[in-house]
Amino acid sequence: MKLSRRITSVPASATLAIASRSKEMQAAGIDVVDFGVGEPDFDTPEFIKAAAKAALDAGDTKYTARAKAKLLRAIVDKLARENGISVQPSQVLVTFGGKHALYAAFQALLDEGDKVLIPAPYWVSYPEQVKLAGGEPVFLPSPADRGFKISPKQVLAAAKGAKVLLINSPCNPTGVTYSPSELAAIAEAVLKTDLIVFSDEVYEKLVYGDTRFVSFATLDKRLPERTVTFNGLSKTFAMTGWRLGWAAGPKDLIAAMGNLMSHETSDTVSFAQAAALEAYTSPEAAETIEAMRCEFEVRGRHMAQRLNAIPGVHCVQPTGAFYCFPEVSGTYGRTLGSVKLNNSMSFAQAALELARVALVPGDAFGDDRCVRLSFATGIEQIDKGLDRLQEMLR
Ligand SMILES: Cc1ncc(COP(=O)(O)O)c(C=O)c1O
Numbered sequence: 001m002k003l004s005r006r007i008t009s010v011p012a013s014a015t016l017a018i019a020s021r022s023k024e025m026q027a028a029g030i031d032v033v034d035f036g037v038g039e040p041d042f043d044t045p046e047f048i049k050a051a052a053k054a055a056l057d058a059g060d061t062k063y064t065a066r067a068k069a070k071l072l073r074a075i076v077d078k079l080a081r082e083n084g085i086s087v088q089p090s091q092v093l094v095t096f097g098g099k100h101a102l103y104a105a106f107q108a109l110l111d112e113g114d115k116v117l118i119p120a121p122y123w124v125s126y127p128e129q130v131k132l133a134g135g136e137p138v139f140l141p142s143p144a145d146r147g148f149k150i151s152p153k154q155v156l157a158a159a160k161g162a163k164v165l166l167i168n169s170p171c172n173p174t175g176v177t178y179s180p181s182e183l184a185a186i187a188e189a190v191l192k193t194d195l196i197v198f199s200d201e202v203y204e205k206l207v208y209g210d211t212r213f214v215s216f217a218t219l220d221k222r223l224p225e226r227t228v229t230f231n232g233l234s235k236t237f238a239m240t241g242w243r244l245g246w247a248a249g250p251k252d253l254i255a256a257m258g259n260l261m262s263h264e265t266s267d268t269v270s271f272a273q274a275a276a277l278e279a280y281t282s283p284e285a286a287e288t289i290e291a292m293r294c295e296f297e298v299r300g301r302h303m304a305q306r307l308n309a310i311p312g313v314h315c316v317q318p319t320g321a322f323y324c325f326p327e328v329s330g331t332y333g334r335t336l337g338s339v340k341l342n343n344s345m346s347f348a349q350a351a352l353e354l355a356r357v358a359l360v361p362g363d364a365f366g367d368d369r370c371v372r373l374s375f376a377t378g379i380e381q382i383d384k385g386l387d388r389l390q391e392m393l394r
Helices: 015-027 046-057 065-083 097-109 125-132 152-159 180-190 251-264 270-281 285-308 344-355 379-392
Strands: 092-095 115-120 136-141 162-168 196-200 227-232 245-248 371-374
Touching: 015 344, 046 270, 065 092, 065 245, 065 270, 092 097, 092 251, 097 125, 097 162, 097 196, 097 227, 097 245, 097 251, 115 125, 115 152, 125 136, 136 152, 152 162, 152 180, 162 180, 245 251, 270 285, 285 379, 344 371, 344 379
Parallel strands: 115 136, 115 162, 162 196, 196 227
Antiparallel strands: 092 245, 227 245
């Protein structure tokens, strides 16, 4: 069957080969330490699950007009209270995950050939979503030796003819968070251009040390009219499987995204919305989030320390999210067993076949010198996996 040009322009994920081989090995009973996962290992908190169960028992199983209104209000209140962003309910769209919100926004905003500036390394779905919307991804290099951050100069140099700048802080895959002053400098550059900013804030609650999270839209009073803020419940509340996210931004864009969604999926799941409402309004939420954040902080510090003790490996300390993105190019040129290390894929292959450690090649995120390890796993697993990697690279 001849598939559409649109879909054949999207390559199968490079990370898939490693992930499926890792699964194959695990199914065969091989003890693989899996650092590939991109989701919290914690279960969804009980008080959130209870709200979904209660909604089901109350017959909350229909299309969602009423529940939706309450949830929109809760998100509006959360944005005002926690982020300092002031919006009306008509400026919020609840979607099937943050991923879906981004997809809808690109579809609603981009015309054929429109350029989107994406700092690289980047989350795998951004370029593909841009291409699916007919747009053209333009990468702004932000390698490890620049702390995985773009500069205002880069924004200004690339802005001409570009429509959107993507900001993802804290970042997947680098684990890096921009400081408020660094973001303010980028905001200042943005204000000299016509760029619209997509600020992906799904990791907002997971920041470490003295790192402070700030929402991009709050950095100048002229920004709300040209910033779309993306967020969701997956990472904050360990709710990846519930598929709940949202976008908040200019009313006309949000309405267009809603129009698209009305023909595509209709609204999100009724009882999942009840759970989301509870997550955003329960007095138990803050303590639960903080407990998960503290655990991630300890793990991230430990993982980075251990990675930096391995010769040929250099890891920027993660200040957010739950990923380490070490540079491993210092090991390239070596031959381990039957594998010659010469790029991130061969490094990931060696790690899996020789050390039984699954990690993700950095190539998938636009940086072939690095690999990504998730620390959304227990400290014993982290030690076990890093013992194995250290032994492999001895
Ligand atoms: C940077 C980033 N943005 C958005 C998402 C989307 O998450 P979800 O669709 O589960 O809300 C992810 C998930 O891995 C992510 O890492």
